[in-house]
Amino acid sequence: xxxxxxxxxxxxxxxxxxxxxxxxxxxxxxxxxxxxxxxxxxxxxxxxxxxxxxxxxxxxxxxxxxxxxxxxxxxxxxxxxxxxxxxxxxxxxxxxxxxxxxxxxxxxxxxxxxxxxxxxxxxxxxxxxxxxxxxxxxxxxxxxxxxxxxxxxxxxxxxxxxxx
Amino acid sequence: xxxxxxxxxxxxxxxxxxxxxxxxxxxxxxxxxxxxxxxxxxxxxxxxxxxxxxxxxxxxxxxxxxxxxxxxxxxxxxxxxxxxxxxxxxxxxxxxxxxxxxxxxxxxxxxxxxxxxxxxxxxxxxxxxxxxxxxxxxxxxxxxxxxxxxxxxxxxxxxxxxxxxxxxxxxxxxxxxxxxxxxxxxxxxxxxxxxxxxxxxxxxxxxxxxxxxxxxxxxxxxxxxxxxxxxxxxxxxxxxxxxxxxxxxxxxxxxxxxxxxxxxxxxxxxxxxx
Numbered sequence: 001x002x003x004x005x006x007x008x009x010x011x012x013x014x015x016x017x018x019x020x021x022x023x024x025x026x027x028x029x030x031x032x033x034x035x036x037x038x039x040x041x042x043x044x045x046x047x048x049x050x051x052x053x054x055x056x057x058x059x060x061x062x063x064x065x066x067x068x069x070x071x072x073x074x075x076x077x078x079x080x081x082x083x084x085x086x087x088x089x090x091x092x093x094x095x096x097x098x099x100x101x102x103x104x105x106x107x108x109x110x111x112x113x114x115x116x117x118x119x120x121x122x123x124x125x126x127x128x129x130x131x132x133x134x135x136x137x138x139x140x141x142x143x144x145x146x147x148x149x150x151x152x153x154x155x156x157x158x159x160x161x162x163x164x
Numbered sequence: 165x166x167x168x169x170x171x172x173x174x175x176x177x178x179x180x181x182x183x184x185x186x187x188x189x190x191x192x193x194x195x196x197x198x199x200x201x202x203x204x205x206x207x208x209x210x211x212x213x214x215x216x217x218x219x220x221x222x223x224x225x226x227x228x229x230x231x232x233x234x235x236x237x238x239x240x241x242x243x244x245x246x247x248x249x250x251x252x253x254x255x256x257x258x259x260x261x262x263x264x265x266x267x268x269x270x271x272x273x274x275x276x277x278x279x280x281x282x283x284x285x286x287x288x289x290x291x292x293x294x295x296x297x298x299x300x301x302x303x304x305x306x307x308x309x310x311x312x313x314x315x316x317x318x319x320x321x322x323x324x325x326x327x328x329x330x331x332x333x334x335x336x337x338x339x340x341x342x343x344x345x346x347x348x349x350x351x352x353x354x355x356x357x358x359x360x361x362x363x364x365x366x367x368x369x370x371x372x373x374x375x376x377x378x379x380x381x382x383x384x385x386x387x388x389x390x391x392x393x394x395x396x397x398x399x400x401x402x403x404x405x406x407x408x409x410x411x412x413x414x415x416x417x418x419x420x421x422x423x424x425x426x427x428x429x430x431x432x433x434x435x436x437x438x
Contacts, residue, residue, distance in 0.1 A: 012208050012209050015209065016212040016213045016216055019289060020213070023220075023288075024220050024224070048177070052177050052180060056180050056184070061209070064205035064206055065205070065206070066289075069191050070202065071183075072188055074183075074187065075185060078180055078184060118340075122341065126361075
């Protein structure tokens with residue numbers, strides 16, 4: 001129960017934190033989507049219901065904070081969580097290169113869905129202006145994800161005495 | 165009943181996806197959602213974002229104050245020289261301004277509307293790479309309304325798109341969804357300024373016969389009553405006469421540095437003519 005009660009507040013804190021990090025490190029030119037790594041981590045380690053709720057809440061908070069079309073991030077985050085969850089049965093999710101490559105792929109997929117959506121809904125072709133930024137952002141997420149996974153596994157050992 | 169129990173997880177996930185999709189279609193059809201829940205989330209994020217930004221800004225300030233002092237003497241000398249030059253320019257401008265005022269009186273021209281400025285602080289920036297939105301610490305309780313123009317010296321930067329009680333979202337000009345009427349200050353050539361994300365702005369629908377040069381200043385046209393006329397927007401940096409197109413391709417660099425926005429002003433119109 002504590003998990004579900006604290007989820008909205010922790011989500012808000014995470015979104016505010018990732019926004020501040022992007023502002024300080026990248027001067028707002030790039031987005032550091034820590035929330036996406038959390039969703040992938042949840043897909044690999046949490047059960048289906050807990051993970052889907054986490055993805056919905058995080059997506060909704062992100063929609064409220066910055067999304068131009070509310071509901072879009074909620075939908076994308078749920079889809080990415082489900083992909084991570086079902087694919088984790090076939091992948092060795094402990095391997096660094098698997099985590100890095102899969103995170104890169106998810107980040108890339110997310111941006112492609114966004115671009116497709118903008119094109120279909122508003123007839124705005126964003127790919128021309130943003131293809132380099134999208135690649136760099138996905139790369140940053142791919143590189144940071146293994147570090148995040150490592151830190152989380154250390155935290156699990158610290159709090160529970162073993163990996164959850 | 166058995167079916168519901170057996171597939172409850174799948175039904176729950178499908179329901180969440182349907183809710184998300186419904187939100188998307190609803191907002192596409194009826195415009196951005198301004199629901200109570202959304203306002204609550206914005207109001208909750210604002211203080212957290214403010215606290216984080218304040219702590220980071222303090223560290224950044226200290227860093228720039230003590231570490232980047234190298235070369236400050238030379239910079240100071242150059243700036244003093246620049247101030248002297250600008251003083252001379254300012255005096256000539258003041259003369260021109262007074263002359264313009266006299267001429268305006270003679271021609272009985274006046275501004276269309278009175279504007280009041282409401283100052284606000286930037287407390288956050290959006291997280292979607294494809295849109296350019298900032299979060300400010302004023303809302304409807306301070307008299308803000310959706311659509312009000314937002315200014316950061318020396319010119320316009322955007323407009324309010326979402327107003328909560330104590331927090332609002334500003335859509336910046338550089339957002340791909342932003343379009344405003346604008347004119348070239350030098351020869352009053354009229355066109356549309358569209359956001360182009362990290363590439364700045366694009367001045368659209370200017371025919372090849374029009375005279376637009378690099379360095380020309382673009383100001384707001386004042387049409388539609390949303391933005392006041394003559395406010396600075398940007399400067400032309402590149403003009404491309406494409407063979408296949410009827411129009412010029414004009415790139416404009418905005419005057420405001422959107423990555424360094426800290427304080428902004430909102431133009432509040434009382435809708436009374438002078």
